[in-house]
Amino acid sequence: MKQFEMYELTIKGEEPQGSQALVDVTAEFTCGGQTTKVKGFYAGDGNYKVRFYPSLAGAYTYRVSGLMQAEGSLVCLPNEDKKAGIVRAEGTHFVYDGGEIFKPFGTTIYALSHQEEERIAQTMETLSTAPFNKVRHCVFPKHYDYNHNDPELYAFEKDADGKWDVNRPCFAFWEHLEKQIFTLADMGIQSDLILFHPYDKWGFSHMTMEENLIYLDYLLRRFAAIPQIWWSMANEYDLVMDRTMEDWYDIESFIVENDPYHHLLSNHNCFGFYDFSRENITHQCVQTILVQKAADWMKEFEKPLCYDECCYEGNLPLTWGNISGWEMANRFWMAVCQGAYATHGEVFLSDDEVLWWAKGGVLKGESPKRIAYLKEIVDAIPGAIEPWQEYHDFDIQAYMEKHHLESMEELQNSPLISRFMNPNEVDDIVSKMKDYNAFGHVGEDYYIGYYGRHCNGIAPWKLPEDHQYKIEIIDMWNMTRDVTMTGVSGRFDVKMPGKEGIAVLASRID
Amino acid sequence: MKQFEMYELTIKGEEPQGSQALVDVTAEFTCGGQTTKVKGFYAGDGNYKVRFYPSLAGAYTYRVSGLMQAEGSLVCLPNEDKKAGIVRAEGTHFVYDGGEIFKPFGTTIYALSHQEEERIAQTMETLSTAPFNKVRHCVFPKHYDYNHNDPELYAFEKDADGKWDVNRPCFAFWEHLEKQIFTLADMGIQSDLILFHPYDKWGFSHMTMEENLIYLDYLLRRFAAIPQIWWSMANEYDLVMDRTMEDWYDIESFIVENDPYHHLLSNHNCFGFYDFSRENITHQCVQTILVQKAADWMKEFEKPLCYDECCYEGNLPLTWGNISGWEMANRFWMAVCQGAYATHGEVFLSDDEVLWWAKGGVLKGESPKRIAYLKEIVDAIPGAIEPWQEYHDFDIQAYMEKHHLESMEELQNSPLISRFMNPNEVDDIVSKMKDYNAFGHVGEDYYIGYYGRHCNGIAPWKLPEDHQYKIEIIDMWNMTRDVTMTGVSGRFDVKMPGKEGIAVLASRID
Incomplete structure (x- = not known):
C-alpha cells in the first residue's frame, strides 16, 4: 500500500444474490487511531473488491465484513511525489494531496x-x-x-x-x-x-x-x-x-x-x-x-x-x-x-x-x-495566479481631475453618472466585454497582463516601488517572448506592438 | 430659389442694440397657401440674414418683419436630384427629401x-x-x-x-x-x-x-x-x-x-x-x-x-x-x-x-x-435592409425532436428549461454575443448573412421556395466575392470557407 495511491483487495466468493450493485461488503481501514469505512463492490466472476485510498502513511489494519470477511495488517509507504494523490480545492486553486499546485x-x-x-x-x-x-x-x-x-x-x-x-x-x-x-x-x-x-x-x-x-x-x-x-x-x-x-x-x-x-x-x-x-x-x-x-x-x-x-x-x-x-x-x-x-x-x-x-x-x-x-x-511560474483587481479599479482621482470635479460628493450627486458608479448587471457585463484586460499576479513576484483583442501601442503599468522587475512582451499566437525592460518598478509605460493577443509579464529580479 | 436647397436673403442694417443673437427679425414664406415662419439672424457687419429651406417648388411670396422689413416674390425651381434636401427618418431607415434612401x-x-x-x-x-x-x-x-x-x-x-x-x-x-x-x-x-x-x-x-x-x-x-x-x-x-x-x-x-x-x-x-x-x-x-x-x-x-x-x-x-x-x-x-x-x-x-x-x-x-x-x-442593393429575424427564431420543432420531447407543454413544464424559454436581460445579451450572426433582407430580392467571428464550414439557409437565387460568398477582409451557387431556393446548405469575416449574399435571379 502506498500513500496517495489506490489500494485494492480482492476476495473470491460466490455470485451475490439480489443486487450485484449493492453487495453487503464493507471494510474498515485503521491507521494511527483513525478509521475509514468504505464499501466494497462486486466485479463479476466471483470477485469481490475493496478499494481504498490511504491519505496517511504508516501501519494499517483492515477488516472486511458483511458477505465477505477478511482482516489483516499492512504498511503504507510514504509518497514523496508532490503530484501524487487526489486534487483538491484550496482557496481559488487546486492542489494535489502530494502538495503541488x-x-x-x-x-x-x-x-x-x-x-x-x-x-x-x-x-x-x-x-x-x-x-x-x-x-x-x-x-x-x-x-x-x-x-x-x-x-x-x-x-x-x-x-x-x-x-x-x-x-x-x-x-x-x-x-x-x-x-x-x-x-x-x-x-x-x-x-x-x-x-x-x-x-x-x-x-x-x-x-x-x-x-x-x-x-x-x-x-x-x-x-x-x-x-x-x-x-x-x-x-x-x-x-x-x-x-x-x-x-x-x-x-x-x-x-x-x-x-x-x-x-x-x-x-x-x-x-x-x-x-x-x-x-x-x-x-x-x-x-x-x-x-x-x-x-x-x-x-x-x-x-x-x-x-x-x-x-x-x-x-x-x-x-x-x-x-x-x-x-x-x-x-x-x-x-x-x-x-x-x-x-x-x-x-x-x-x-x-x-x-x-x-x-x-x-x-x-x-x-x-x-x-x-x-x-x-x-x-514555469511558481505559485498560483490570483486576480490583480487593483489594476482595473477605477482611478477616481484621475477621473475627477479630467472632469474638473472638485469632490467625490459632486460626482456622486450627479444623477447621470450614478449609472456608472452603480452599474446594473447588464452594464457591468457589457463594460467588461468592452474594457477588460486579464490581469493576475503571484504575490509580488510575478504580474501578468493579457490584453486580448486590445491593440495597445503602450500600456500603463504600476508595480511595487520596492522591487525590481523585468518586463517581457509575449505574443500568444506567434509564441514569442521578448524582454523589453529590466530593473523597472513603480509607475511606467510599457511599449506594446499594437496588435491583438499580447501579454506583458513582469518577473521580479531582485 | 431651388427646392430642397438653402435660400438666403441678406438685408443691410445697423448693428443691433442689445442681444446680437436674438435679433427681432422674422420672415414668412408662403407657397400655395402654406406659410412657414422663420427667424432671421445677425451675421455681423450690418448684415441681417434670413435663411429658408423650401420643401415645395412653385411661386413664393415672402415678408420680413421686425427690426428689418422687406417683401417680395420668388420662383422656387423644382429639384430633380434624388439626393437633394434634408435626410429624414422613414421607418427604420433614412430618406432624402429628394426621395433616395x-x-x-x-x-x-x-x-x-x-x-x-x-x-x-x-x-x-x-x-x-x-x-x-x-x-x-x-x-x-x-x-x-x-x-x-x-x-x-x-x-x-x-x-x-x-x-x-x-x-x-x-x-x-x-x-x-x-x-x-x-x-x-x-x-x-x-x-x-x-x-x-x-x-x-x-x-x-x-x-x-x-x-x-x-x-x-x-x-x-x-x-x-x-x-x-x-x-x-x-x-x-x-x-x-x-x-x-x-x-x-x-x-x-x-x-x-x-x-x-x-x-x-x-x-x-x-x-x-x-x-x-x-x-x-x-x-x-x-x-x-x-x-x-x-x-x-x-x-x-x-x-x-x-x-x-x-x-x-x-x-x-x-x-x-x-x-x-x-x-x-x-x-x-x-x-x-x-x-x-x-x-x-x-x-x-x-x-x-x-x-x-x-x-x-x-x-x-x-x-x-x-x-x-x-x-x-x-x-448596389436597391432598397434598405431589414432584419431577417426569422433566420434566428428558435426552431422549436427541431429542438423537441432532438430532446425527445413530445409536446410544447412538456418543454414549458420543465423548470430548468424555463430560463432558456424566458431569458433575462443578461442571458439574452450573453447568448446574442455568443450566438448571433447578422442577417438581413430586402423584400424577397436580397438576403444577406454575415457570420462575424463564426468560422462555419457550412451554413444552413432557407429562402422562398418560389424564387431562384444566386449565392455569393463574400470575404469582408480580403474583399473578394465569389458566386458559389445559382438557381437555388428553399432549404439548402451553403459551403463556407471556415474562417472569420464571411458573408453570404443571396440575390434573386428570376
Missing part, C-alpha cells in the same frame, strides 16, 4: 470510452503529447449531432423486459471505463467524470432517482479510491429534462455521503450556473463565454473557476462549435491570466464524424500548440 | 472645425476619397487626451469680466463652422452636428440653461435651413455634469420648436442610452459594442439605429481606442447586415497628437477600405 488545462472527449479500441488508442496517443491534463468524459454514451454510433458496452445489463437493470452492472463496461481512467492517470491526466447528461437515446437520462442512486452507489464503491478523478454531476444538468433541482441536490448529497475521500465535485450548466455557494461544491464549473468575469466570480464564491465550456474551435454550422483557433487560445489566456482555468474542445466537420470534442482521434486545430505555450509559461 | 457610413472628427486651416484642408482632401457620408463633429472645441490645442475662434465674444457672452456671437467663428458644413455637404457628407459635450476646459459645458437656449436660438436661426445637417444634442450627454435629464428634455423641446424643418434629432450616451421612445427623437444614436442587438432595438423603437460609437480602430492605452481594423470593419458588417448603421473612428498614437477621431488629417487604419467595400455592396 495543479493547474488544469482541460479538454473534452465526451464519449471517449464509447469508441472502438483503435480510436481510443489513437486518442491516448494524441493526448500523450497534447498540453491537456484534464479530460471531461462521460460514463454514459452520447447521442447527438455527429454522434450516431452505438458503443459496444453499456453500464448495465438489461432485464427480461429489455430495461436497464441498475442492479446488474455490466462488469466488462466498468473494466473498460476504468482502464481509460487509469491510462489517462498514467499520463498525469485527471478524469473530470461526467455522471449524467441529456444527449441520450438509450434511456440513461430517463432512469428514476432510485435507479440513479444505485448506479452512483456502484460507481462510487468502484471509482472513489482512484486519485485522478473529479465528479462532474452532469454535463448541462439543466437540459436533463427528467431532473428537478431537488433531484440534483439529492444526487449531490448522495455523492458526498458515499465518497469517503471527497473528490472534487461540481455541476456543469447549459443556461444557468449551478449554485456554487453550496457547501459540497468544491469549484465552479461553468459553460459561458464570459471569460471577463473570472475575477468577479472567484471573489464572489472563493472557489476555483474552470471555464469547462467556452465554445469549441472548429467549423460547425452551430455557433458553439465554430470559433477560431485564435479565439479558443484567447479565451484560455483571458481565464488563466486572472487565475482561472479553461477547457478546450475541437469540432471540425469530418466525413467519418470523428470530432475530437466527443470521440477523440487526432487534433486538427491551431489552438492546442498555443495552449501548450501558455501552459509552459504558467507552469 | 440614405445609408449612413459615418466617421467622427469631433473637433474638425477647431483645427488650423492646413489640417482642415487635409481632412477634407482625405474625406473626398473616403467612404464616409456622415461626420460627427462638435460646435464647441474639445479638451481631452490628445486634444490640448486651443482653437483660433470661439462661438462667442467675452464680456468685460472675461465671461462668454452668448448674446454676442463671434461671427467669424460661425462663418468658419458653416464653411466646413458646406464643404462637407458639397462632398455629399452629412454633418451630424454635436451641440454639447463634456470635454471642455473653456466653460462651454458649464453655461446656464438660459445661456444654452440663447446659443441654440442663434444656431438654429443660422443653420436650420442647411439641408445636410443632423442635430446631435450631445456627445455623451450623461457626462455633462451640469445637466439634468429635465435640462435635456428642455433642450430637445427647444430645438423642435425652433427648427422649422425638423432635422434629424438624437442624443448620444456614454452609459445609458437616451430615451429613444420620445416622440421628438427621430433615430437611435448609441454608444455601445452591442452590435448584436440591432434587430431587437429596431423592432423595439421602430426608428433607424446608428452605432455612432462602437470603439475606434487604433492603438491607444484606452480600451475604447484600440480595436483592430478587422474588428472595426466587423462591427460595421454586423450592424449593416441587420439594417442598422455604424460610425467609424480612428485613434493611432502620434507624436503630433493628430488623431483622426478628433482632429482629422489622414487615415492610417485598415478598416476604411473594408468599409468602402461594404458600402459598395450595400449601395
Whole structure:
C-alpha cells in the first residue's frame, strides 16, 4: 500500500444474490487511531473488491465484513511525489494531496470510452503529447449531432423486459471505463467524470432517482479510491429534462455521503450556473463565454473557476462549435491570466464524424500548440495566479481631475453618472466585454497582463516601488517572448506592438 | 430659389442694440397657401440674414418683419436630384427629401472645425476619397487626451469680466463652422452636428440653461435651413455634469420648436442610452459594442439605429481606442447586415497628437477600405435592409425532436428549461454575443448573412421556395466575392470557407 495511491483487495466468493450493485461488503481501514469505512463492490466472476485510498502513511489494519470477511495488517509507504494523490480545492486553486499546485488545462472527449479500441488508442496517443491534463468524459454514451454510433458496452445489463437493470452492472463496461481512467492517470491526466447528461437515446437520462442512486452507489464503491478523478454531476444538468433541482441536490448529497475521500465535485450548466455557494461544491464549473468575469466570480464564491465550456474551435454550422483557433487560445489566456482555468474542445466537420470534442482521434486545430505555450509559461511560474483587481479599479482621482470635479460628493450627486458608479448587471457585463484586460499576479513576484483583442501601442503599468522587475512582451499566437525592460518598478509605460493577443509579464529580479 | 436647397436673403442694417443673437427679425414664406415662419439672424457687419429651406417648388411670396422689413416674390425651381434636401427618418431607415434612401457610413472628427486651416484642408482632401457620408463633429472645441490645442475662434465674444457672452456671437467663428458644413455637404457628407459635450476646459459645458437656449436660438436661426445637417444634442450627454435629464428634455423641446424643418434629432450616451421612445427623437444614436442587438432595438423603437460609437480602430492605452481594423470593419458588417448603421473612428498614437477621431488629417487604419467595400455592396442593393429575424427564431420543432420531447407543454413544464424559454436581460445579451450572426433582407430580392467571428464550414439557409437565387460568398477582409451557387431556393446548405469575416449574399435571379 502506498500513500496517495489506490489500494485494492480482492476476495473470491460466490455470485451475490439480489443486487450485484449493492453487495453487503464493507471494510474498515485503521491507521494511527483513525478509521475509514468504505464499501466494497462486486466485479463479476466471483470477485469481490475493496478499494481504498490511504491519505496517511504508516501501519494499517483492515477488516472486511458483511458477505465477505477478511482482516489483516499492512504498511503504507510514504509518497514523496508532490503530484501524487487526489486534487483538491484550496482557496481559488487546486492542489494535489502530494502538495503541488495543479493547474488544469482541460479538454473534452465526451464519449471517449464509447469508441472502438483503435480510436481510443489513437486518442491516448494524441493526448500523450497534447498540453491537456484534464479530460471531461462521460460514463454514459452520447447521442447527438455527429454522434450516431452505438458503443459496444453499456453500464448495465438489461432485464427480461429489455430495461436497464441498475442492479446488474455490466462488469466488462466498468473494466473498460476504468482502464481509460487509469491510462489517462498514467499520463498525469485527471478524469473530470461526467455522471449524467441529456444527449441520450438509450434511456440513461430517463432512469428514476432510485435507479440513479444505485448506479452512483456502484460507481462510487468502484471509482472513489482512484486519485485522478473529479465528479462532474452532469454535463448541462439543466437540459436533463427528467431532473428537478431537488433531484440534483439529492444526487449531490448522495455523492458526498458515499465518497469517503471527497473528490472534487461540481455541476456543469447549459443556461444557468449551478449554485456554487453550496457547501459540497468544491469549484465552479461553468459553460459561458464570459471569460471577463473570472475575477468577479472567484471573489464572489472563493472557489476555483474552470471555464469547462467556452465554445469549441472548429467549423460547425452551430455557433458553439465554430470559433477560431485564435479565439479558443484567447479565451484560455483571458481565464488563466486572472487565475482561472479553461477547457478546450475541437469540432471540425469530418466525413467519418470523428470530432475530437466527443470521440477523440487526432487534433486538427491551431489552438492546442498555443495552449501548450501558455501552459509552459504558467507552469514555469511558481505559485498560483490570483486576480490583480487593483489594476482595473477605477482611478477616481484621475477621473475627477479630467472632469474638473472638485469632490467625490459632486460626482456622486450627479444623477447621470450614478449609472456608472452603480452599474446594473447588464452594464457591468457589457463594460467588461468592452474594457477588460486579464490581469493576475503571484504575490509580488510575478504580474501578468493579457490584453486580448486590445491593440495597445503602450500600456500603463504600476508595480511595487520596492522591487525590481523585468518586463517581457509575449505574443500568444506567434509564441514569442521578448524582454523589453529590466530593473523597472513603480509607475511606467510599457511599449506594446499594437496588435491583438499580447501579454506583458513582469518577473521580479531582485 | 431651388427646392430642397438653402435660400438666403441678406438685408443691410445697423448693428443691433442689445442681444446680437436674438435679433427681432422674422420672415414668412408662403407657397400655395402654406406659410412657414422663420427667424432671421445677425451675421455681423450690418448684415441681417434670413435663411429658408423650401420643401415645395412653385411661386413664393415672402415678408420680413421686425427690426428689418422687406417683401417680395420668388420662383422656387423644382429639384430633380434624388439626393437633394434634408435626410429624414422613414421607418427604420433614412430618406432624402429628394426621395433616395440614405445609408449612413459615418466617421467622427469631433473637433474638425477647431483645427488650423492646413489640417482642415487635409481632412477634407482625405474625406473626398473616403467612404464616409456622415461626420460627427462638435460646435464647441474639445479638451481631452490628445486634444490640448486651443482653437483660433470661439462661438462667442467675452464680456468685460472675461465671461462668454452668448448674446454676442463671434461671427467669424460661425462663418468658419458653416464653411466646413458646406464643404462637407458639397462632398455629399452629412454633418451630424454635436451641440454639447463634456470635454471642455473653456466653460462651454458649464453655461446656464438660459445661456444654452440663447446659443441654440442663434444656431438654429443660422443653420436650420442647411439641408445636410443632423442635430446631435450631445456627445455623451450623461457626462455633462451640469445637466439634468429635465435640462435635456428642455433642450430637445427647444430645438423642435425652433427648427422649422425638423432635422434629424438624437442624443448620444456614454452609459445609458437616451430615451429613444420620445416622440421628438427621430433615430437611435448609441454608444455601445452591442452590435448584436440591432434587430431587437429596431423592432423595439421602430426608428433607424446608428452605432455612432462602437470603439475606434487604433492603438491607444484606452480600451475604447484600440480595436483592430478587422474588428472595426466587423462591427460595421454586423450592424449593416441587420439594417442598422455604424460610425467609424480612428485613434493611432502620434507624436503630433493628430488623431483622426478628433482632429482629422489622414487615415492610417485598415478598416476604411473594408468599409468602402461594404458600402459598395450595400449601395448596389436597391432598397434598405431589414432584419431577417426569422433566420434566428428558435426552431422549436427541431429542438423537441432532438430532446425527445413530445409536446410544447412538456418543454414549458420543465423548470430548468424555463430560463432558456424566458431569458433575462443578461442571458439574452450573453447568448446574442455568443450566438448571433447578422442577417438581413430586402423584400424577397436580397438576403444577406454575415457570420462575424463564426468560422462555419457550412451554413444552413432557407429562402422562398418560389424564387431562384444566386449565392455569393463574400470575404469582408480580403474583399473578394465569389458566386458559389445559382438557381437555388428553399432549404439548402451553403459551403463556407471556415474562417472569420464571411458573408453570404443571396440575390434573386428570376
